[in-house]
Amino acid sequence: MTGGFERVVVVGASAAGLGAADGLREAGFTGSITVLGAELHQPYDRPTLSKALLVAEEDPRLLELRSPERIEANRLDLRLGHAAAGLDVDRRYVVTTYGEALPWDAVVIACGSRPRELRSLGGEVLPALRTPEDLRVLREAAARYGEMTLIGSGFIGLEVAAALVARGVAVTVLDALPLPLEPVLGTELATHLRDLHTARGVRFRSAVAMASVTGQPGAYEVRLTDGSVHRTPFVLTGIGAEPAVDWLAGSGIEVTGGIVTDAAGRTNVPDVWAAGDVAAFHHPLLGQRVRVEHWTHAVEQGRHIGLNIARGETTPYQGVPYFWTDQYGMRFQCYGRRRAGDRSLVVEGSLDAGEFLVLFGHAGEFHAAFACGRVRSLRDYRKLLARGGTWDEALALARTNTPALDTTVSCVNRKECTPHEAA
Amino acid sequence: MSDNLSVSLDGTRCKSYGICVSVMPDVFDTPPGSPTAVLLRDAVDADEREDLEEAARACPAQAIALDSGRKP
Numbered sequence A: 001m002t003g004g005f006e007r008v009v010v011v012g013a014s015a016a017g018l019g020a021a022d023g024l025r026e027a028g029f030t031g032s033i034t035v036l037g038a039e040l041h042q043p044y045d046r047p048t049l050s051k052a053l054l055v056a057e058e059d060p061r062l063l064e065l066r067s068p069e070r071i072e073a074n075r076l077d078l079r080l081g082h083a084a085a086g087l088d089v090d091r092r093y094v095v096t097t098y099g100e101a102l103p104w105d106a107v108v109i110a111c112g113s114r115p116r117e118l119r120s121l122g123g124e125v126l127p128a129l130r131t132p133e134d135l136r137v138l139r140e141a142a143a144r145y146g147e148m149t150l151i152g153s154g155f156i157g158l159e160v161a162a163a164l165v166a167r168g169v170a171v172t173v174l175d176a177l178p179l180p181l182e183p184v185l186g187t188e189l190a191t192h193l194r195d196l197h198t199a200r201g202v203r204f205r206s207a208v209a210m211a212s213v214t215g216q217p218g219a220y221e222v223r224l225t226d227g228s229v230h231r232t233p234f235v236l237t238g239i240g241a242e243p244a245v246d247w248l249a250g251s252g253i254e255v256t257g258g259i260v261t262d263a264a265g266r267t268n269v270p271d272v273w274a275a276g277d278v279a280a281f282h283h284p285l286l287g288q289r290v291r292v293e294h295w296t297h298a299v300e301q302g303r304h305i306g307l308n309i310a311r312g313e314t315t316p317y318q319g320v321p322y323f324w325t326d327q328y329g330m331r332f333q334c335y336g337r338r339r340a341g342d343r344s345l346v347v348e349g350s351l352d353a354g355e356f357l358v359l360f361g362h363a364g365e366f367h368a369a370f371a372c373g374r375v376r377s378l379r380d381y382r383k384l385l386a387r388g389g390t391w392d393e394a395l396a397l398a399r400t401n402t403p404a405l406d407t408t409v410s411c412v413n414r415k416e417c418t419p420h421e422a423a
Numbered sequence B: 001m002s003d004n005l006s007v008s009l010d011g012t013r014c015k016s017y018g019i020c021v022s023v024m025p026d027v028f029d030t031p032p033g034s035p036t037a038v039l040l041r042d043a044v045d046a047d048e049r050e051d052l053e054e055a056a057r058a059c060p061a062q063a064i065a066l067d068s069g070r071k072p
C-alpha cells in the first residue's frame, strides 16, 4: 500500500459496506475505517424481511449481520444514524448529516437502493418493503385488514404474497406484465410460478397497468388502464428499486442508472469506489454494464473492492450473479442471467414434480441455470458459467446426470417441461 | 492427497436461514424442524475452499468457522 493511505470512509452499513470493511482488514489494511449507516438498527439481514420475519407469528427479531465483538475486532468506527450528506472530491471529505467532515484517502459507496416510489393522487407515498419500519407497517396492515393488494410481481412482491397467504391474508397481485417475472424467468417458469401462487389462493390481475391510486389506508381505489376499479384496504408497492444517490448530486461522481464503475469497482473519481445495489459496473462475464441487486453479490463485490483498495490493485470482479428466493417452503436459485430470446431446457427433474433444473442460452452461449432443489448439480453449472462455458459444454454436463437427455427439444411451447428421454 | 479443510458450525448462533445451503448445498443442510443448519460433512477438499469461505462470509449470523489447519 502506498504511504499516507490511512483513512477509508464506507457509506452504507449493510451487505456491501460491511463486506468492503472485511475485505480491507482481510488484506491487511491497518488504517481507520469509518462506516456510516443511515439506519439506527445494528446492521441486519435484509432478505429475511420478506421471508421468515414476515411469516413469524411473534414479534420479528432482526438477524444481526455482525456481532459487536467482530465489529470491535475489525476496528470499525460504525456510526449508526450518521448518513452521508455530501461528497467533496476536491478536498476529499465526506460530510454527514451530523455536520461532520470526514477526511478520506478512499471512499466506498455502498448505500444500496430504495424502493421506486408510487404515490396516491392525494400525494401519499404508498408503502413498500425495504426496512424493518416497512415490515412493521406491513405486518400491522396484514393483521388489521386481513386483505391487501400488491402492485408489482417481482421477487419481493411474490415472497410477500407467499408469506401473507400462509398467514391467511387474502392477496391480490396487480401487474402490467402478463406473467410475474417473465423477463427474468421466461414464459414457462413464470407460468409455473404464477400457478404455484394461484393454487394457494393468490389472485392475479395481470397484463393490465395501473393508472392511479386514490384513498387512504383502510379504503383505496386502484384504477386500471382498462377502466376497471379495484378496491382494497391496503396497497403494497413492489415496482423495483432505485440507487440511493441523491446525496451525490453535484459531487462529480458519474451516475447513470447507478454509480458507474469499471470492472474493478472504481468510479470516475480517483479513490472513490462503489459496490452492491448502488453500483452499475462493467461485468466481464456479461459483457455489459449491470446493476446486480442480490445479497451475496453485495457481500462478495464489497469484499472484492476492499481487497483491491488495500492491495492497491484493480482486479476485475467477475462473480457469477446469483440469487435465491423462497416461496411456499420452496427455494428457487439461479446462477447467471437469462437474456431475452433465450431458449430454455429442463435438464433434470420436471416442473410438475416441483424439482427441476433449467438451462438458459442462445446461439451456442450458455447464460443461466435455474433450479428448484437439485442443488448439487447447480454448483457445477455455476463453475461452468464462471469460466464462460458454452451451451455445448452445459449440455455435456447435463448428460452426465441424465444420459438419455434429448437436447433437441426445447422446453418452449411444450405443455409439460420434462427432460425428454429418448426411448 | 489433497489438503483437507475442516468446517464447524456454531449451533448457538445459527438461525437456520439457510444462506450457507444456497452456497454449498453439499456441505450444509437445513432439515425441516431443525432449529439450526447441520453439516453434511465436516471436511472439504482444498479446491472447495473458496466456496466454503464464501458461505462463511454470507452467513448473517457468522456461525460458520473454517479451520485451515492442514491434516495429513
Ligand SMILES: Cc1cc2nc3c(=O)[nH]c(=O)nc-3n(C[C@H](O)[C@H](O)[C@H](O)COP(=O)(O)OP(=O)(O)OC[C@H]3O[C@@H](n4cnc5c(N)ncnc54)[C@H](O)[C@@H]3O)c2cc1C
Residues within 6 Å of the ligand: A011, A012, A013, A014, A015, A016, A017, A036, A037, A038, A039, A046, A047, A048, A049, A050, A082, A083, A084, A085, A110, A111, A112, A113, A129, A130, A131, A156, A244, A247, A275, A276, A277, A278, A292, A293, A294, A295, A296, A298, A322, A323, A324, A325, A326
Ligand atoms: C425485502 C427484500 C428481500 C430481498 N430478498 C433477497 C433474496 O432473497 N435474495 C437476494 O439475493 N437478494 C434479496 N434482496 C436484495 C438484497 O437485500 C440487496 O441486494 C442487498 O441488500 C444489497 O446490499 P447493499 O449493501 O448494496 O445495500 P443495502 O442493503 O440497501 O444497504 C445500504 C445501506 O446504506 C444505507 N444508506 C443509504 N444512504 C446512505 C447515506 N447517504 N449514508 C449512509 N448510509 C446510507 C441504507 O440505509 C442501508 O442500510 C432483497 C431485498 C429486499 C428489500
Ligand code: SF4
Residues within 6 Å of the ligand: B009, B013, B014, B015, B016, B017, B018, B019, B020, B021, B028, B030, B036, B037, B058, B059, B060, B061, B062, B063, B064
Ligand atoms: S447461513 Fe448461517 S445462520 Fe443461516 S443456516 Fe447457514 S449457518 Fe445458519
